[in-house]
């Protein structure tokens with residue numbers, strides 16, 4: 124299945140005005156982790172917090188809604204959230220942990236849960252894994268190239284970055300700048316070329332913007348617990364939802380992009396094998 128196994132797919136957004144303003148898309152990640160905190164489903168969550176340098180995230184343990192909100196928004200570079208999980212358990216004493224992860228991190232976490240070498244008392248504490256879609260990621264120096272060199276801006280002026288509709292979008296307080304994606308190609312992290320997972324297939328709940336209108340997210344519930352937490356949150360009014368069949372561009376685009384990513388990765392993996400290079404599968 125091109126989108127992995129799942130229970131349901133809907134278009135959704137947070138009903139919280141503050142989250143709507145801070146979030147990248149529909150505020151599903153922040154809203155769902157905040158709901159899980161409030162309900163005692165988790166005691167804290169590892170998220171990509173603001174780092175010392177602008178737009179260079181640092182993993183942090185959020186134990187309040189305000190801390191979750193401070194980490195809202197997409198940073199298009201690595202945030203080694205997985206490294207922080209051990210610290211969250213050992214140093215913060217968290218017994219029920221939530222986290223947000225891109226697909227490769229989601230795979231790492233599931234692997235740690237299945238083969239818990241050295242992380243036996245960490246991996247089993249993860250109670251809610253929210254996965255976000257990811258087509259590719261960039262080293263921080265690539266972001267500096269886009270923002271500083273190509274657009275002539277300072278990193279601290281940037282309020283939001285986004286990828287969509289064939290462009291890399293940069294928002295400042297007064298203006299919107301774009302780069303065609305052909306200008307960002309070649310700056311991606313090399314390892315992303317052999318990544319086959321677009322929609323965080325192993326998460327409890329996966330979410331991303333593709334498929335839904337601006338300000339909304341496409342939400343895929345996958346595990347029993349993920350499905351039930353999301354549905355409880357909808358029931359108490361944390362999220363509003365629309366059937367995915369009723370929104371544009373809809374599921375077709377998500378399926379198309381996911382299939383394209385898999386095909387491209389297969390080709391790159393085959394090419395690596397031919398050259399005798401190591402491959403992940």
Ligand SMILES: Cc1cc2nc3c(=O)[nH]c(=O)nc-3n(C[C@H](O)[C@H](O)[C@H](O)COP(=O)(O)OP(=O)(O)OC[C@H]3O[C@@H](n4cnc5c(N)ncnc54)[C@H](O)[C@@H]3O)c2cc1C
Pocket residue numbers: 145146147148149150151152153154170171172180194195196197198199200201202204223224225255256257258259260261286330331332333340
């Ligand atoms: C590198 C990257 C590539 C992406 N590519 C796509 C794509 O091709 N298509 C698509 O639909 N969506 C993509 N997304 C996901 C999308 O940008 C949003 O993150 C997602 O829709 C969640 O939005 P939200 O409003 O629910 O989250 P918010 O409520 O804004 O919360 C975002 C959460 O993501 C965490 N986060 C931010 N940056 C990172 C990071 N680098 N690594 C790990 N966690 C992070 C934050 O800590 C926060 O908890 C990508 C995200 C990343 C990080």
Ligand code: SF4
Pocket residue numbers: 225226227228257258259260312314315316318319320
């Ligand atoms: S494309 Fe794959 S390997 Fe690259 S950052 Fe995204 S999930 Fe990770």
